[in-house]
Amino acid sequence: MIDYFNSLHPMPPELCNAIAAVAELHDYPKKTILLKEGQISNHACFVVKGLARAFYNSGDKEVTRLFMDEGYIITSWLSFYTRQPAHETIEILEDATLACLHHDDIENLYAEFPEFNIVGKKATEYFFSLSEQRSLMLRKHTAEEKYLFFTERHPTLFQRISQKQIATFLGMNEETLSRTRAKMLKKS
Amino acid sequence: MIDYFNSLHPMPPELCNAIAAVAELHDYPKKTILLKEGQISNHACFVVKGLARAFYNSGDKEVTRLFMDEGYIITSWLSFYTRQPAHETIEILEDATLACLHHDDIENLYAEFPEFNIVGKKATEYFFSLSEQRSLMLRKHTAEEKYLFFTERHPTLFQRISQKQIATFLGMNEETLSRTRAKMLKKS
DNA sequence: ACCTGTTATTGACTTTTGTCAAGATTCCGG
C-alpha cells in the first residue's frame, strides 16, 4: 500500500511510518459484508489480496456496480467523503487481505502531512476516471461490445466472478452474457 | 459563483475577494468550442447562464457524455486535474455567461487559503456523484426507465436540447427516444 | 463420495430496440 501511495506521489519516510502506524492489516473470509447500505463508510481498505464487489438493490435483484481486486482501494467513496449513509453494500467475494485506514486517521494525516492531500487527490481522480470508464462501457450498444470492453480490461477477472454478477455489472442479463460468450469463443 | 462555493464550505471574505480578483466573466455565443479533444483543460467555468455539453466521437457519431447548465462547473475534470489531454470536446449549446478560473490561479488559491481545498474537494465529490448517477441510469434496461430518469432529474432541460443529443446521452437512438416520449405523453 | 443447491447453458418464443426510409415540422438566414 505504501508503494502504491508512493507511486501516486512521493512521500517522505516520516509519512510512510505514520501511515504504517495507523494501518490495520486483516484477513476477511469470503462473504464478509464490509459495508451495508445505509451505513457510513469509515474505512478505506487497500486490497493486498482478494476480491470484493459493491452492489445495490434494484427491484428484487442485486446489481453490481463495480469489482475491486488487488491494488484497488475499497470504500464507498461518496459515503466516505460526505459522511452520509452509503447507497450500496460491499461484499468480499474471495478471502481477502486488506490494509485498512480509518477516516479519522486519514484526516489526521491530511492535517499533519500536507503532501498526503496530493496522494488523496490523485487517488480520487483515479477512481473518478474508472467511474467514467464504466459509463463509457455502459453506453456501448451491443452485448458483444460490452463483453469485449470487460475482457480487455479485466482478462483475469472473468474466471473469478460468477456470471450473474458480471451480467448485472454490464447491464445485461445472465443468459445474454452466456450466449455472447459462446459466440465469442467460436469466433476465435 | 462565490455564493455557490460558500454553500459548499463557508469562506472568509479575503478568500472571496481573492477569487473575485482572478475570476473572468465572459459571454460565449452558441456553438463555441470551449475545449477540443486532445487539448488540456486549463479552466474551470461556473455557468451563470446558458448550457453546454461534453461529447466524444464513437465511430461516425458524436456521443454526448453530459450536459452542463446553470450552477454547473464546466471543465474536463480528469484533464484539468491530471494535466493530460482531454478525451472529449466541450461545446456551448446556448449563449452562455461563464465565470472562469484558470488552473494556475486555483492552485495558488489552494496554497494560500487551505480552506479552499475543502471547497475543491467538495466540488469534486459532487461531480463524482453525478457521474455515478449517470452510470445508474445507463444500467436501467428499458428506454422508458432511462427516459423517466432524465425527465425527473432535468425536467426543464428536455425543451432546451435536441433529441438527437439526449438520445446519445441516454444510450439509445433518436427514433426510440421519440417513440418512448410519445408513449409517455399518451399515458399522462 | 454423495447429495443438495446454486450456477451455467441452451432452446423456443416474446418484447424491445435498431435500421432504413418517407413525410411532417421547426428553425434560421437571407
Place this chain on the structure above:
DNA sequence: CCGGAATCTTGACAAAAGTCAATAACAGGT
C-alpha cells in the same frame, strides 16, 4: 416572409436482447 436544412415523427421490417423453462455442470458441506 420565404426557402432550405436540420430536426422530429411515424411506419415497416430486421436484429438484438429479455423471459420462461428445462437441463447440465459445478461447488460446498456433511
